[in-house]
Amino acid sequence: xxxxxxxxxxxxxxxxxxAGLLAGRAEAxxxxxxxxxxxxxxxxxxWSFQHELGRRALDAALGAAVKTSxxxxxxxxxxxxxxxxxxxxxxxxxxxxxxxxYMNPTVKVAQQFPAKKFEHATGYKRATNxxxxxxxxxxxxxxxxxxxxxxxxxxxxGYVAAFPIPEVLQGINAFTLGAxxxxxxxxxxxxxxxxxxxxxxxxxxxxxLIAGGAxxxxxxxxxxxxxxxxxxxxxxxxxxxxxxxxxxPKTCLTAVTHIWSExxxxxxxxxxxxxxxxxxxxxxxxxxxxxxxxxxxxxxxAVRKQVDDVLAGIAAGTVVPFAGAIKDQxxxxxxxxxxxxxxKEILExxxxxxxxxxxx
Amino acid sequence: xxxxxxxxxxxxxxxRAAAPLVLAGTGELVAERSGVLNLGVxxxxxxxxxxxxxxxxxxxxxWLGLLAAMAAGAAMAGVFAVLTLGLRANQVASGLALTxxxxxxxxxxxxxxxxxxxxxxxxxxxxxxxxxxxxxxxLLLIDPLVLLAVALxxxxxxxxxxxxxxxxxxxxxxxxxxxxxFGYKVLRIRLGATLFGGAMAGLGGxxxxxxxxxxxxxxMVAGRxxxxxxxxxxxxxKPRALALGALLFGFVTIAGFQAEAxxxxxxxxxxxxxxxxxxxxxxxxxxRDRVRLKLNAPAAxxxxxxPAE
Numbered sequence: 248x249x250x251x252x253x254x255x256x257x258x259x260x261x262x263x264x265x266a267g268l269l270a271g272r273a274e275a276x277x278x279x280x281x282x283x284x285x286x287x288x289x290x291x292x293x294w295s296f297q298h299e300l301g302r303r304a305l306d307a308a309l310g311a312a313v314k315t316s317x318x319x320x321x322x323x324x325x326x327x328x329x330x331x332x333x334x335x336x337x338x339x340x341x342x343x344x345x346x347x348x349y350m351n352p353t354v355k356v357a358q359q360f361p362a363k364k365f366e367h368a369t370g371y372k373r374a375t376n377x378x379x380x381x382x383x384x385x386x387x388x389x390x391x392x393x394x395x396x397x398x399x400x401x402x403x404x405g406y407v408a409a410f411p412i413p414e415v416l417q418g419i420n421a422f423t424l425g426a427x428x429x430x431x432x433x434x435x436x437x438x439x440x441x442x443x444x445x446x447x448x449x450x451x452x453x454x455x456l457i458a459g460g461a462x463x464x465x466x467x468x469x470x471x472x473x474x475x476x477x478x479x480x481x482x483x484x485x486x487x488x489x490x491x492x493x494x495x496p497k498t499c500l501t502a503v504t505h506i507w508s509e510x511x512x513x514x515x516x517x518x519x520x521x522x523x524x525x526x527x528x529x530x531x532x533x534x535x536x537x538x539x540x541x542x543x544x545x546x547x548x549a550v551r552k553q554v555d556d557v558l559a560g561i562a563a564g565t566v567v568p569f570a571g572a573i574k575d576q577x578x579x580x581x582x583x584x585x586x587x588x589x590x591k592e593i594l595e596x597x598x599x600x601x602x603x604x605x606x607x
Numbered sequence: 608x609x610x611x612x613x614x615x616x617x618x619x620x621x622x623r624a625a626a627p628l629v630l631a632g633t634g635e636l637v638a639e640r641s642g643v644l645n646l647g648v649x650x651x652x653x654x655x656x657x658x659x660x661x662x663x664x665x666x667x668x669x670w671l672g673l674l675a676a677m678a679a680g681a682a683m684a685g686v687f688a689v690l691t692l693g694l695r696a697n698q699v700a701s702g703l704a705l706t707x708x709x710x711x712x713x714x715x716x717x718x719x720x721x722x723x724x725x726x727x728x729x730x731x732x733x734x735x736x737x738x739x740x741x742x743x744x745x746l747l748l749i750d751p752l753v754l755l756a757v758a759l760x761x762x763x764x765x766x767x768x769x770x771x772x773x774x775x776x777x778x779x780x781x782x783x784x785x786x787x788x789f790g791y792k793v794l795r796i797r798l799g800a801t802l803f804g805g806a807m808a809g810l811g812g813x814x815x816x817x818x819x820x821x822x823x824x825x826x827m828v829a830g831r832x833x834x835x836x837x838x839x840x841x842x843x844x845k846p847r848a849l850a851l852g853a854l855l856f857g858f859v860t861i862a863g864f865q866a867e868a869x870x871x872x873x874x875x876x877x878x879x880x881x882x883x884x885x886x887x888x889x890x891x892x893x894x895r896d897r898v899r900l901k902l903n904a905p906a907a908x909x910x911x912x913x914p915a916e
Contacts, residue, residue, distance in 0.1 A: 288825045290824060291721045301817075407780065411875060438867045439867065439875035441879035442829070445827070447624070447627075448829075448860070451623075451861055454616070455620065455868050456864075459865070459868040459869065469823060479730060493722070494724050494822070498845070534815070605870075606867070607875075
C-alpha cells in the first residue's frame with residue numbers, strides 16, 4: 248500500500264521533468280529510441296504485420312530523428328515483462344506493446360521506469376507515463392457488412408471467429424447491422440474456432456459455412472485460411488487485419504485493415520517535441536486508423552460508391568453503426584430508435600444483434 | 608437444414624481433417640512398435656510442411672513437394688536416430704529437442720516463403736474446381752493423399768500382423784535382446800522404422816501446407832503432431848483404431864462447426880473440448896481390456912539397446 252502510493256507520487260513528480268530532459272537530450276544526443284513488442288511473428292499479413300507497417304512508416308517519416316527496433320513473437324505473460332524491461336533498460340524512450348495480454352507486464356515495467364514512455368494497444372490501464380490506444384475495428388466491419396449485403400445472392404454470411412470477447416462481438420454485430428441495412432433479411436452464421444491462429448481449424452470452419460449456404464465469408468482470426476477456402480470454393484470473402492487479395496485474387500472482396508502509421512508518427516513527434524502526454528485514443532475511420540483494402544474487380548462501381556459513402560458517413564458522424572433501433576438475437580429491443588450505444592456499452596458488449604445465428 | 612450435399616461435405620471435411628493425423632500417427636505407430644519413442648512428430652511435421660511447400664514453389668510440382676517433405680521428415684528422424692540409436696541418448700529428451708528444433712528451424716527456413724500463395728492439391732488436379740457444382744466439388748476434394756490416409760492403416764496393420772518383416776519389427780519392440788539373440792539387426796530395423804515414421808510425419812505436414820490450407824505460415828501444424836502422438840497411445844498401438852480415433856477427432860471438430868452453422872445452440876467452449884473428450888473416451892472404451900493393452904504396448908518402448916552389451 249505504502250509502496251504503491253510512493254511509486255505513484257514519485258512518478259507524478261518525475262514524469263514532467265523527465266519529459267523535459269528527454270526532449271533536450273533528443274535534440275542534443277541523437278535520435279529518440281522507440282521499440283515495439285509484437286505478439287506473433289510478423290509474417291506478411293495479420294495483426295502484428297500491421298503494427299510493423301506502422302513502425303516502417305515511422306522510420307520513413309522521421310528518418311534520423313528516431314531509431315526504432317522491435318521484438319516479435321513475444322508470448323503474453325511473464326516473458327513479456329522480461330522483454331519490455333530489457334527494452335527499457337536498453338535505453339528506449341518510447342515503447343509500444345501491441346497486444347492486449349501485455350497489459351499487466353506493461354503497467355509493471357512502466358512503474359519501474361517512470362522516465363520512459365509506454366503505449367499499450369487495446370488495454371484499459373493507464374498511468375502518467377503509460378498511454379493506451381486502440382481502433383474502432385467495428386466501423387470497418389459495418390462498411391464491410393454493407394459490401395457483403397450488396398454482393399451476396401443468398402443473404403447468408405459466414406463469420407469465422409476466435410473467442411466471444413467484446414472486440415469480436417462488436418465486429419460480428421456491426422457486420423450484421425451493415426449487411427441488414429441493405430438486406431433486412433440477411434443472417435450471419437458464426438462459428439467459433441477457440442484459437443486466434445490455427446489455419447486448419449479456420450479452414451474447416453469456412454468450408455462448413457460455405458457448404459451451409461454462406462456465399463460471403465469473413466473472419467476474426469489471424470491466418471489467411473478463410474480467404475483461401477473461399478477462393479477454392481468460389482465464394483466471396485472479406486479479409487481482416489491486412490489486405491489478403493493475394494490469397495483470393497478472384498473472390499476476396501476487400502479487407503478491414505488497421506493503419507497505425509499516422510498514430511505512431513504523431514506520438515513519436517510529440518515525444519521528440521516534449522509534448523507527449525498519457526491518455527487514451529480510440530480512433531476509427533475518421534482518424535484513418537481503419538480502412539478498407541482496395542476492392543476486388545468483382546465489385547461493381549455502384550457498390551463501391553455505396554460503401555465509400557458509408558465510410559465517408561462514418562467519418563463525418565452521419566452514419567453510426569450502433570444507432571437504434573437495434574434488437575438483440577432474441578428480438579428484445581436493446582437500443583431505442585434515435586439513440587445509439589455509448590462507448591462504454593460498446594466496449595462491454597456481450598450480446599448478438601438480430602440476424603446473428605450463433606451462441607456466446 | 609441438412610441435405611445430401613451438406614452430409615457429404617461433413618464426410619469429406621472429416622476425412623480431410625483426419626488425414627494428417629492418420630499419416631503422422633501411423634508413421635509414429637510403426638516407430639513405437641519397434642521400440643522407438645519419438646516425441647518429435649510436431650517438429651517433423653513442420654519441417655515436412657515447410658520443405659514440401661518450398662519445393663512446390665520452386666519446382667511448381669506438388670508431387671516433388673510431397674517427396675521433398677517425406678525426405679525432410681526422414682532427415683529429421685535420421686538426426687533423432689543418430690542421437691538415440693547411435694549415441695543412445697534419452698529418447699524422450701531427444702524427441703522434445705527435435706520438436707523444439709523443428710518449430711524454430713521451419714520458421715527460419717520458411718520465412719521467405721510466407722507470401723507465396725499456391726493452388727491447393729485439389730485445384731492442381733482439377734483446375735475448374737471452384738466452378739464445379741457443390742456435389743462434384745466435394746467429391747473432387749477427396750485427393751490422393753486422403754485416399755492414402757484411408758488405405759495406410761490397413762496396409763500397416765497387414766504388414767505388422769501378417770508379414771515376416773512386421774513380426775520381426777514387433778519382436779524388436781518387445782525385447783531387443785531376444786531379437787538380437789536370434790540374429791536380427793535391432794538397430795538397423797529400428798532405424799528403418801524411425802525413418803518411416805519421419806517420412807510419414809513429413810507427408811502429414813505437407814498435406815497441411817499443400818492441400819488442406821495451401822500456404823506456409825510459422826507453426827501452422829498447430830499441435831496436430833501432439834494429437835497424433837496421443838492417438839498412438841490411446842489406440843493401444845493398433846493402426847485401425849488409430850485411424851478410427853483420428854476420424855472421430857476430425858468428425859467431432861467438423862460436426863461442432865456444422866452444429867453452429869445449422870444454428871444448434873451449443874456453448875462454444877464445450878464444442879472446443881468435445882473432440883478431445885470424445886476421442887479419449889471412445890479409445891479408452893475400446894482398450895479397456897487391460898491384459899490386451901499390456902500385450903499391445905511394446906515392452907521395450909523407449910529403452911535404448913546396444914548390440915555389444
